[in-house]
Amino acid sequence: MNNRKMNITPNTTWKETTPGGVILDAGNAEDFKTGDWRAMRPVWHEDKCKHCLLCWVVCPDNSILVEDGKIKGFDYDHCKGCGVCTKQCKFGALDFVPEE
Amino acid sequence: MAKRVSLSGNEAVAFGMKQINPDVVAAFPITPSTEVPQYFSQFVANGEVDTEFVAVESEHSAMSACIGAAAAGGRVMTATASAGLALMWEMLYVGASMRLPMVLAVTNRALSGPINIHNDHSDTMGARDSGWIQLYGESAQEAYDNLIQAIRIGEHKDVQLPVMVCYDGFITSHAVENLEMLDDEEVKKFVGVKREAPFALIGQDPVSMGPLDLPNHYFEHKRLQAEAMKNAKKVILEIAAEYEKLTGRKYGFFEEYKMEDAEAAIVVINSTAGTAKFVVDNLRAQGKKVGLIKIRVFRPFPAEELAEALKNVKAVAVMDKADSFSAAGGPLFAEVRSAMYGRADGKIVTNYIYGLGGRDVTTTQIEKVYADLFNAIETGKYEVYNYLGVRE
Numbered sequence: 001m002n003n004r005k006m007n008i009t010p011n012t013t014w015k016e017t018t019p020g021g022v023i024l025d026a027g028n029a030e031d032f033k034t035g036d037w038r039a040m041r042p043v044w045h046e047d048k049c050k051h052c053l054l055c056w057v058v059c060p061d062n063s064i065l066v067e068d069g070k071i072k073g074f075d076y077d078h079c080k081g082c083g084v085c086t087k088q089c090k091f092g093a094l095d096f097v098p099e100e
Numbered sequence: 101m102a103k104r105v106s107l108s109g110n111e112a113v114a115f116g117m118k119q120i121n122p123d124v125v126a127a128f129p130i131t132p133s134t135e136v137p138q139y140f141s142q143f144v145a146n147g148e149v150d151t152e153f154v155a156v157e158s159e160h161s162a163m164s165a166c167i168g169a170a171a172a173g174g175r176v177m178t179a180t181a182s183a184g185l186a187l188m189w190e191m192l193y194v195g196a197s198m199r200l201p202m203v204l205a206v207t208n209r210a211l212s213g214p215i216n217i218h219n220d221h222s223d224t225m226g227a228r229d230s231g232w233i234q235l236y237g238e239s240a241q242e243a244y245d246n247l248i249q250a251i252r253i254g255e256h257k258d259v260q261l262p263v264m265v266c267y268d269g270f271i272t273s274h275a276v277e278n279l280e281m282l283d284d285e286e287v288k289k290f291v292g293v294k295r296e297a298p299f300a301l302i303g304q305d306p307v308s309m310g311p312l313d314l315p316n317h318y319f320e321h322k323r324l325q326a327e328a329m330k331n332a333k334k335v336i337l338e339i340a341a342e343y344e345k346l347t348g349r350k351y352g353f354f355e356e357y358k359m360e361d362a363e364a365a366i367v368v369i370n371s372t373a374g375t376a377k378f379v380v381d382n383l384r385a386q387g388k389k390v391g392l393i394k395i396r397v398f399r400p401f402p403a404e405e406l407a408e409a410l411k412n413v414k415a416v417a418v419m420d421k422a423d424s425f426s427a428a429g430g431p432l433f434a435e436v437r438s439a440m441y442g443r444a445d446g447k448i449v450t451n452y453i454y455g456l457g458g459r460d461v462t463t464t465q466i467e468k469v470y471a472d473l474f475n476a477i478e479t480g481k482y483e484v485y486n487y488l489g490v491r492e
Binding site for chain 2: 008010012013014015017018019020021022023024026
């Protein structure tokens with residue numbers, strides 16, 4: 001957020017906003033927390049995970065965090081709870097539970 | 101040095117486009133504007149301009165291609181009329197709200213139906229709320245002058261809006277008139293070689309344009325767009341002053357003809373002003389205090405200035421070459437009467453719908469309008485809503 005040319009917020013006034021809603025910054029989807037759309041949440045069980053990374057491959061929102069070839073967890077700020085990762089897991093390492 | 105030439109309105113516009121030498125022209129032929137892209141594509145084929153000419157399959161595509169090219173940072177022009185403008189409808193709004201300067205020459209033609217190829221103003225009057233600046237011209241000279249100025253107005257940093265340059269189909273578009281054209285170099289100097297776009301899809305600092313805009317931001321963007329139209333008023337006068345220095349030809353929001361002591365005035369748009377000025381001269385010779393206002397800038401609407409110009413008349417007839425089927429008068433009438441409210445009260449204000457579908461407008465008809473106004477001043481009795489030249 002800090003290195004953005006323009007920080008558009010819900011409080012931005014008409015005098016501050018960009019003409020026609022021009023978006024000046026690339027990669028700004030990161031700023032938009034879409035995780036609150038989620039009705040179902042994937043839950044990762046590290047003990048059952050083989051780190052095959054197929055869940056990382058199918059995730060449409062790049063929300064499965066990987067370091068050095070190993071799953072590290074979920075980016076719940078951007079995971080929308082589509083469940084594709086849980087559906088393909090062959091090792092029972094991903095549960096899919098309702099959000100509370 | 102400027103040169104005297106004899107050209108039709110469409111030729112004058114096409115030659116003006118050649119002098120402007122835009123980056124992209126995307127156009128689809130439609131009567132009576134066809135000649136504009138036809139002549140211009142010859143300039144392209146002859147290598148007389150650097151323009152990329154895009155032959156598209158419809159006017160929706162023409163405006164879409166123009167929007168794409170303008171979003172990329174280019175200087176963009178096109179031409180259309182009537183149903184062609186109607187087919188652009190969705191994209192007119194998109195272009196204006198994306199704040200893309202473009203210049204669209206419109207030869208005013210009746211909008212279907214029944215289908216008709218002749219002149220009235222139902223096409224551009226329908227597009228009056230699309231967010232485009234609208235300039236109107238009485239003659240080939242004014243169409244040419246408005247075209248050159250439109251580039252500068254739309255591209256001004258405080259405006260960034262597309263501009264329609266409107267002139268009457270056939271009457272102005274096809275009649276050959278004498279006019280004065282600037283030298284190519286003078287035009288190049290006046291408009292600048294390149295458009296300076298504050299945002300563009302390509303270049304050093306690429307951006308994204310035309311995003312989905314939900315309730316928490318859309319309103320702010322529309323408010324900012326409205327401000328650009330307000331800013332355009334000042335810019336239009338500045339550019340006109342600069343153009344006057346170059347050409348000696350004076351332009352404003354509207355032309356006042358013999359209005360100084362006028363008791364009865366008509367407000368009119370485009371070529372009918374020529375017929376009406378002839379009538380004004382004749383009536384003045386008879387000692388009648390008559391005048392005329394010809395609107396040049398319809399968007400933004402010069403409400404305060406118009407009320408000021410009409411504050412000393414006793415009666416005014418507003419002439420509409422389009423019906424808005426509101427059962428309460430034509431579009432120009434609604435705007436003029438609203439502009440006068442609270443600023444020039446206590447006047448007789450009447451409306452005449454005239455010349456639809458290219459019906460000839462005669463001096464006798466204009467004389468009748470002035471006669472009606474004087475009769476209204478004398479007796480206090482008059483009809484507000486009138487149709488002029490229709491068979492009763």
